[in-house]
Amino acid sequence: MADRLPPKERTKIPRQEMPEQDPLQRANNFLEVNTGFDAALAQKEAQRCLQCVNPHCVHGCPVGVKVREVIDLVLDGKYLEAAAKIREDNVLPAVTGRVCPQEHQCEGSCILAKRFAPLAIGHIERFVADYEQRTGQVGLPPCAPPTGKRVAIIGSGPAGLSCAGDLVLQGHQAVVLEALHELGGVLAYGIPEFRLPKAIVQQEIDNLRKLGVEFQTNVVVGKTVTVDELLGEEGYDAVFIATGAGLPRFMNLPGEHLGGVYSANEFLTRVNLMKAYDPQHSDSPVFDCRGRSVAVIGGGNTAIDAVRTALRLGAAHAWLIYRRSETEMPARAEERRHAIAEGVQFLTLHNPIEFVGNEQGLLTGVKLVKMEPGEPDESGRRRPRPLPDTERTLPVEMVVVAIGAGANPLVQTSLPDLQTNRWGYITVDPASMATSKRGVFAGGDIVSGSATVILAMAAGRQAAQAISDFLKDGEWPNVVARGGECESNYP
Amino acid sequence: MYLVQDASFLAPEIKMIRLEAPRIAKHQQAGQFVIVRVHEQGERIPLTIADSDASTITLIVQGVGKTTRLLNQLQAGDAILDVVGPLGRPSEIQLYGRTLVIGGGVGSAIAWPLAVALKAAGNEVVVVIGAKTQRFVILEKELTQACDQLFVMTDDGSYGEQGLVTDKLRELIHSQSPWNYVMAIGPIPMMKAVAETTRPAGIPTTASLNPIMIDGTGMCGGCRVLVGGETRFACVDGPEFDAHLVDFDVLAQRNKLYRQQEQAALQEPPERTAAALSQTHPCRLSELTSNLPSSSKGE
Ligand SMILES: Cc1cc2nc3c(=O)[nH]c(=O)nc-3n(C[C@H](O)[C@H](O)[C@H](O)COP(=O)(O)OP(=O)(O)OC[C@H]3O[C@@H](n4cnc5c(N)ncnc54)[C@H](O)[C@@H]3O)c2cc1C
Ligand SMILES: Cc1cc2nc3c(=O)[nH]c(=O)nc-3n(C[C@H](O)[C@H](O)[C@H](O)COP(=O)(O)OP(=O)(O)OC[C@H]3O[C@@H](n4cnc5c(N)ncnc54)[C@H](O)[C@@H]3O)c2cc1C
Numbered sequence: 001m002a003d004r005l006p007p008k009e010r011t012k013i014p015r016q017e018m019p020e021q022d023p024l025q026r027a028n029n030f031l032e033v034n035t036g037f038d039a040a041l042a043q044k045e046a047q048r049c050l051q052c053v054n055p056h057c058v059h060g061c062p063v064g065v066k067v068r069e070v071i072d073l074v075l076d077g078k079y080l081e082a083a084a085k086i087r088e089d090n091v092l093p094a095v096t097g098r099v100c101p102q103e104h105q106c107e108g109s110c111i112l113a114k115r116f117a118p119l120a121i122g123h124i125e126r127f128v129a130d131y132e133q134r135t136g137q138v139g140l141p142p143c144a145p146p147t148g149k150r151v152a153i154i155g156s157g158p159a160g161l162s163c164a165g166d167l168v169l170q171g172h173q174a175v176v177l178e179a180l181h182e183l184g185g186v187l188a189y190g191i192p193e194f195r196l197p198k199a200i201v202q203q204e205i206d207n208l209r210k211l212g213v214e215f216q217t218n219v220v221v222g223k224t225v226t227v228d229e230l231l232g233e234e235g236y237d238a239v240f241i242a243t244g245a246g247l248p249r250f251m252n253l254p255g256e257h258l259g260g261v262y263s264a265n266e267f268l269t270r271v272n273l274m275k276a277y278d279p280q281h282s283d284s285p286v287f288d289c290r291g292r293s294v295a296v297i298g299g300g301n302t303a304i305d306a307v308r309t310a311l312r313l314g315a316a317h318a319w320l321i322y323r324r325s326e327t328e329m330p331a332r333a334e335e336r337r338h339a340i341a342e343g344v345q346f347l348t349l350h351n352p353i354e355f356v357g358n359e360q361g362l363l364t365g366v367k368l369v370k371m372e373p374g375e376p377d378e379s380g381r382r383r384p385r386p387l388p389d390t391e392r393t394l395p396v397e398m399v400v401v402a403i404g405a406g407a408n409p410l411v412q413t414s415l416p417d418l419q420t421n422r423w424g425y426i427t428v429d430p431a432s433m434a435t436s437k438r439g440v441f442a443g444g445d446i447v448s449g450s451a452t453v454i455l456a457m458a459a460g461r462q463a464a465q466a467i468s469d470f471l472k473d474g475e476w477p478n479v480v481a482r483g484g485e486c487e488s489n490y491p
Numbered sequence: 492m493y494l495v496q497d498a499s500f501l502a503p504e505i506k507m508i509r510l511e512a513p514r515i516a517k518h519q520q521a522g523q524f525v526i527v528r529v530h531e532q533g534e535r536i537p538l539t540i541a542d543s544d545a546s547t548i549t550l551i552v553q554g555v556g557k558t559t560r561l562l563n564q565l566q567a568g569d570a571i572l573d574v575v576g577p578l579g580r581p582s583e584i585q586l587y588g589r590t591l592v593i594g595g596g597v598g599s600a601i602a603w604p605l606a607v608a609l610k611a612a613g614n615e616v617v618v619v620i621g622a623k624t625q626r627f628v629i630l631e632k633e634l635t636q637a638c639d640q641l642f643v644m645t646d647d648g649s650y651g652e653q654g655l656v657t658d659k660l661r662e663l664i665h666s667q668s669p670w671n672y673v674m675a676i677g678p679i680p681m682m683k684a685v686a687e688t689t690r691p692a693g694i695p696t697t698a699s700l701n702p703i704m705i706d707g708t709g710m711c712g713g714c715r716v717l718v719g720g721e722t723r724f725a726c727v728d729g730p731e732f733d734a735h736l737v738d739f740d741v742l743a744q745r746n747k748l749y750r751q752q753e754q755a756a757l758q759e760p761p762e763r764t765a766a767a768l769s770q771t772h773p774c775r776l777s778e779l780t781s782n783l784p785s786s787s788k789g790e
């Protein structure tokens with residue numbers, strides 16, 4: 001092991017900044033904003049680690065990545081081993097290294113955070129994952145001998161992918177069924193290229209393929225094939241439902257049907273999945289933002305992604321309209337900072353009440369009202385309330401509604417004996433992720449409501465373990481299903 | 492990859508394409524559709540399933556823009572990159588009694604499986620189809636076999652009777668009532684006119700809506716339509732809705748949103764279209780499929 005600096009010296013090193021594209025330049029392209037640590041930066045940052053005996057960062061990580069051991073390996077220059085160490089707990093390190101809200105998880109628990117800046121665990125994770133990809137020597141763990149059992153996984157988002165990865169490691173066959181033509185779930189159609197390049201997602205999926213996971217695209221379970229058929233004539237021994245919370249929410253305001261009013265899912269899908277930003281190479285159209293004024297409504301990651309995308313498509317003004325204050329936004333701090341640097345204008349403590357249009361049915365503006373923080377609600381946050389006589393109309397030609405998503409009902413409606421809560425989320429036994437239907441498990445956003453990539457992955461792992469146990473002894477957990485108690489995630 | 496087994500023109504610009512898609516064929520019911528993507532850079536477009544057998548589905552495509560014209564170039568042995576479905580709710584086929592199915596243009600293709608299903612459910616089925624001129628009359632033979640009586644209307648009177656489908660509808664309502672159920676499929680102005688014609692007569696009427704779609708699974712919200720003042724998603728709640736509640740003006744306006752880009756796409760140099768199509772041409776099919784994981788080959 002390399003010599004370590006004494007703890008006092010370590011705290012003197014400042015947190016290493018992530019190199020990034022110049023804001024004004026990147027506001028005009030879809031290339032990645034963060035350009036990544038090199039080995040020197042990763043080393044320097046790793047030296048800041050205090051090597052705690054009881055590392056809080058590991059507890060802060062929903063999948064329990066062995067951060068301390070990873071940092072040790074990085075300090076020794078053993079980057080491939082470091083990546084392999086992460087892979088023991090996390091099948092998508094290049095993804096999580098880029099999109100996890102680290103400030104609330106590993107880094108939020110870092111002991112350094114108390115007096116100094118926390119260790120940049122996410123940046124180091126991304127570095128080793130990218131390093132591994134560049135060398136092409138991906139440290140795929142060995143799979144257990146085949147068990148002959150087959151599991152169908154519905155949905156190829158992070159929950160489905162991590163479940164599939166863990167199942168093949170345990171020797172089971174895992175077949176992922178995806179409704180869209182491309183794999184990755186939100187990672188493919190939602191999170192934009194400049195934050196998570198599609199090539200990175202594809203690499204991670206290829207790694208899973210190498211491990212033995214099978215993928216079938218263009219299969220809508222509940223339509224193309226039913227869960228009963230999967231468990232029956234198609235011969236699967238268990239099913240994992242990971243269909244996400246992909247149902248767009250609208251605000252039910254007047255004018256919502258005007259041309260130019262989009263749901264975040266439609267706007268981002270057109271741009272990310274269908275590559276509408278590149279009309280030379282894509283037949284899918286999207287609203288021509290060039291020189292136009294655009295407003296995005298919401299304060300989550302989705303809203304920030306949409307507004308930054310509009311800016312990159314040439315919007316002259318890109319507004320983010322949020323009904324609370326900036327500090328209350330659920331979006332990652334880094335993304336908020338990046339958005340502002342790129343020229344996004346935040347209009348906080350404002351809420352839309354109407355969309356206004358012309359005779360051609362095209363949007364011309366959004367009527368807003370000022371808000372003030374009111375009494376705290378169940379979430380502890382102060383519920384905003386409108387201030388009388390503060391209405392005004394912001395002239396915009398496109399609006400993206402990004403106020404959260406609901407449960408996608410396709411599988412549930414085709415499976416009436418599957419228990420759901422009153423908002424349509426699937427109810428499961430929290431320990432085993434077992435649903436009310438024998439052989440069927442569920443996890444990710446379709447159980448929890450819109451959450452995060454890493455929480456979806458944690459759910460996938462937990463389910464893989466429970467499925468494996470079930471496949472071994474055929475014992476069905478005899479626990480009352482209890483469900484995601486969430487209604488709206490409109491922050 | 493979805494192999495084209497047969498492809499032939501029924502009328503100028505209207506092609507019947509039979510595709511191998513066993514899983515879809517097995518579940519398909521009248522009124523449902525698929526979403527196809529012809530090649531890597533192609534858009535996703537919805538098309539009704541006109542017919543199916545044990546392992547194939549039949550689509551009937553009218554070339555109106557870039558993608559549908561590309562589809563019209565396909566021949567037996569070619570392949571389509573992605574086909575997903577069957578999507579949407581099946582039509583509500585019940586014993587209504589005396590039913591009228593009205594198809595305009597390529598809508599006649601959608602009318603066909605409906606007429607068959609309504610007939611099989613024991614209804615007396617009368618079909619009215621409309622076309623610009625004789626050359627555009629499609630599926631006459633199939634429809635004649637599927638229903639009790641068929642009327643063909645042409646705008647110029649070159650075949651059948653001269654007039655619009657709504658002229659015939661009005662005549663039928665006045666001369667042969669009562670009608671228990673009307674189903675309309677075709678251009679938006681036609682469906683709107685049918686709804687206005689049956690409204691005063693109080694005949695329950697359904698329209699099959701054709702908004703712009705992407706995923707077809709309720710995820711994007713792009714296909715939203717206004718029905719009875721409520722927002723509904725045509726891909727999962729429809730595509731069929733109570734025609735008396737549909738706001739056809741909103742539908743027509745929303746469908747115009749990309750008109751400019753669509754026009755521009757049609758002006759593109761033919762090389763790009765040709766290059767795109769060659770991606771899925773059979774001579775490259777083996778090469779393409781060998782690059783695919785075994786599980787995603789076709790169905
Ligand atoms: C724009 C955006 C930005 C985000 N940014 C971040 C971020 O920076 N950090 C973070 O941690 N989280 C972020 N999130 C949240 C995160 O992406 C989700 O919590 C996570 O993807 C949920 O994973 P999942 O596997 O449950 O579902 P999803 O990723 O939603 O995947 C579900 C998949 O199932 C498929 N499917 C649905 N129904 C069927 C069916 N019937 N048959 C077959 N397939 C089906 C869908 O097509 C989809 O591919 C973001 C979300 C969005 C929308
Ligand atoms: C449920 C449903 C079933 C359909 N069934 C058939 C069918 O059986 N046969 C058939 O020929 N056509 C059918 N259509 C219409 C067909 O999808 C459109 O003609 C096609 O998408 C046009 O694509 P394009 O690129 O050729 O033309 P474009 O140049 O893109 O558009 C021409 C016009 O088609 C409409 N359109 C464009 N994109 C879409 C889209 N993604 N979805 C729906 N409409 C769009 C718009 O009104 C547009 O102005 C159906 C549409 C729906 C919604």
Ligand code: FES
Pocket residue numbers: 703704705706707708709710711712713714715724725726727
């Ligand atoms: S097509 Fe996307 S929701 Fe209907």
